[in-house]
Amino acid sequence: MVVTVIVxxxxxxxxxxxxxxxxxxxxxxxxxxxxxxxxxxxVLDQLWALSPFLMASSIGFGxxxxxxxxxxxxxxxxxxxxxxxxxxxxxxxxxGT
Numbered sequence: 001m002v003v004t005v006i007v008x009x010x011x012x013x014x015x016x017x018x019x020x021x022x023x024x025x026x027x028x029x030x031x032x033x034x035x036x037x038x039x040x041x042x043v044l045d046q047l048w049a050l051s052p053f054l055m056a057s058s059i060g061f062g063x064x065x066x067x068x069x070x071x072x073x074x075x076x077x078x079x080x081x082x083x084x085x086x087x088x089x090x091x092x093x094x095x096g097t
Contacts, residue, residue: 005051012044019078023085031086038079045075 015037022030034041049071052064059067 005054008044008047012048015041015044028086031082031088034079034082038075041078042075046072049074 019030019034022033027033049068052059052067052071056064
């Protein structure tokens with residue numbers, strides 16, 4: 001369990017650094033890369049959305065459920081913001097456009 005938390009946390013940090021730097025430098029192909037990476041990001045974020053249950057004995061199950069409900073929407077909000085910031089160009093075969 002500890003190894004899973006450390007590995008997924010490390011991958012998530014690197015992924016967030018990539019996304020922030022790509023947005024900061026206004027990388028034009030960010031939307032294409034994000035669309036390709038969306039499923040792995042979704043799986044990783046859904047796994048991390050369950051992390052409040054690791055502290056359920058300390059914070060209670062109500063707070064763990066509330067935190068999980070908020071964290072479940074993170075990958076979808078990222079996708080929405082990227083689609084708004086980097087609209088699809090005509091002729092691109094991006095999934096979900």
